[in-house]
Amino acid sequence: MGSWTLDDIPWQRFDPTRLDPKIVSLAKAASLVEYNGAAYARHLCRVFAGDPAFQQSARCWGEEEVQHGMALARWAMLADPDFDFDAAFARFQSGYRIDFDRMFARRGSQAGEMLARCIVETGTSSFYTALREAAAEPVLREICHHIAADELRHYRLFYKNLGACLVRERLGRWARLKIALGRIAESEDDELAYAYYAANAADTAYDRQRCSRAYASRAFAIYRPHHIERGVAMILKAVGFTPNGWLGRTLARLSWQAMRWRFSRSAREAA
Ligand SMILES: [Fe+2]
Numbered sequence: 620m621g622s623w624t625l626d627d628i629p630w631q632r633f634d635p636t637r638l639d640p641k642i643v644s645l646a647k648a649a650s651l652v653e654y655n656g657a658a659y660a661r662h663l664c665r666v667f668a669g670d671p672a673f674q675q676s677a678r679c680w681g682e683e684e685v686q687h688g689m690a691l692a693r694w695a696m697l698a699d700p701d702f703d704f705d706a707a708f709a710r711f712q713s714g715y716r717i718d719f720d721r722m723f724a725r726r727g728s729q730a731g732e733m734l735a736r737c738i739v740e741t742g743t744s745s746f747y748t749a750l751r752e753a754a755a756e757p758v759l760r761e762i763c764h765h766i767a768a769d770e771l772r773h774y775r776l777f778y779k780n781l782g783a784c785l786v787r788e789r790l791g792r793w794a795r796l797k798i799a800l801g802r803i804a805e806s807e808d809d810e811l812a813y814a815y816y817a818a819n820a821a822d823t824a825y826d827r828q829r830c831s832r833a834y835a836s837r838a839f840a841i842y843r844p845h846h847i848e849r850g851v852a853m854i855l856k857a858v859g860f861t862p863n864g865w866l867g868r869t870l871a872r873l874s875w876q877a878m879r880w881r882f883s884r885s886a887r888e889a890a
């Protein structure tokens with residue numbers, strides 16, 4: 620288990636006057652995705668079948684992801700007493716299935732798998748940092764502080780193992796860049812849109828485009844340029860490029876502009 624537990628969260632400081640419904644809906648969706656972490660841990664144990672030390676780290680990692688889900692779920696039920704986490708998670712699991720074999724084939728190797736995990740942890744580390752800064756409710760801020768620190772540690776765990784994999788495997792920077800871009804594109808897949816639906820909009824039929832826009836219009840709103848700069852640097856480092864040079868600055872600027880454009884479009888269409 621990680622460096623904190625649910626008992627370390629100051630639940631008594633919960634302040635219902637400082638809630639933002641859009642942030643509550645993001646926290647609910649995130650609780651489902653995080654709580655599903657055990658399934659990914661089992662997948663990593665299969666991919667690294669001959670590496671018991673890494674399997675142990677992957678199991679601890681999975682437990683920490685599940686704890687993220689539990690903390691967010693408990694907070695979301697304080698924020699919205701009508702939120703039924705168990706029912707929402709059951710809906711999420713029945714409607715969103717991960718094809719791990721196809722996913723592994725897409726990555727192609729252990730190094731590819733580690734690189735993809737670095738991209739995911741970059742995304743979650745940025746997301747919870749941005750959520751903490753955007754939230755006014757003190758308990759959620761505390762939860763996000765703990766989760767963001769975990770996600771950064773997870774990135775380091777996978778980055779370190781990526782280095783070990785690259786000693787055994789030949790995977791050049793351009794091949795790594797392709798895998799990284801592929802994983803970033805996958806964030807457009809069903810997972811977040813369906814989690815948003817299962818947590819917030821299950822009284823209507825699932826409309827992927829509508830849920831995707833509703834999620835994006837809320838999620839993109841919390842980011843600021845420094846979150847994007849840091850995220851781009853972490854991705855470049857994992858791919859094998861200099862994180863803070865001209866390439867990083869250029870990509871951070873372009874990514875920020877692209878995100879603002881997508882935020883405006885999704886907010887307009889979701890309205
Ligand atoms: Fe997490």
Ligand SMILES: [Fe+2]
Binds near residue numbers: 769
């Ligand atoms: Fe993580």
